[in-house]
Amino acid sequence: MTDDLLSFNDRVYALVRRIPRGKLLTYGRIAALLDTPRGARAVGWAMHGAGTSPVTADIPWQRVVSSAGRISTKHHIAEEQKRLLQAEGVRFDRRDPLKILRFSAILWTPSPLEVAAILADSGQ
DNA sequence: CAATTGACTTGAT
DNA sequence: TATCAAGCCAATT
Numbered sequence: 001m002t003d004d005l006l007s008f009n010d011r012v013y014a015l016v017r018r019i020p021r022g023k024l025l026t027y028g029r030i031a032a033l034l035d036t037p038r039g040a041r042a043v044g045w046a047m048h049g050a051g052t053s054p055v056t057a058d059i060p061w062q063r064v065v066s067s068a069g070r071i072s073t074k075h076h077i078a079e080e081q082k083r084l085l086q087a088e089g090v091r092f093d094r095r096d097p098l099k100i101l102r103f104s105a106i107l108w109t110p111s112p113l114e115v116a117a118i119l120a121d122s123g124q
Numbered sequence: 125c126a127a128t129t130g131a132c133t134t135g136a137t
Numbered sequence: 138t139a140t141c142a143a144g145c146c147a148a149t150t
Binding site for chain 1: 144145146147148149
Binding site: 027039040042048061064072073074 | 129130131132133134
């Protein structure tokens with residue numbers, strides 16, 4: 001497998017790039033898909049730097065949310081994330097502005113085979 | 125090489 | 138239902 005050479009962060013980015021428009025993934029699920037079940041914080045660390053460099057500029061970072069089905073970024077970043085998600089059809093709770101509605105229904109659930117293919121592609 | 129950091133998660137209270 | 142603390146992991150200092 002070519003993904004052996006990819007850093008953990010790069011594998012996170014490779015996966016996030018393939019989240020379909022209007023679908024979501026959580027930090028913890030991303031970690032699990034990368035065979036690091038308890039690595040949710042590491043995914044958070046990776047996402048924190050997303051969008052700041054040329055290589056991460058194109059990833060749909062807004063599609064990564066917390067396991068509680070809510071935006072976990074802060075301040076103006078959270079505002080932008082919400083705006084981007086609403087633009088692709090994701091709806092929010094009026095009572096709780098950062099809470100995503102129909103969360104479980106729009107979670108992306110790629111098969112292990114699909115994940116493997118994605119990582120293989122990114123490794124080339 | 126040890127300590128620190130962070131866009132997390134979960135179980136206990 | 139809402140808090141809180143402890144555990145966990147990779148990258149950075």
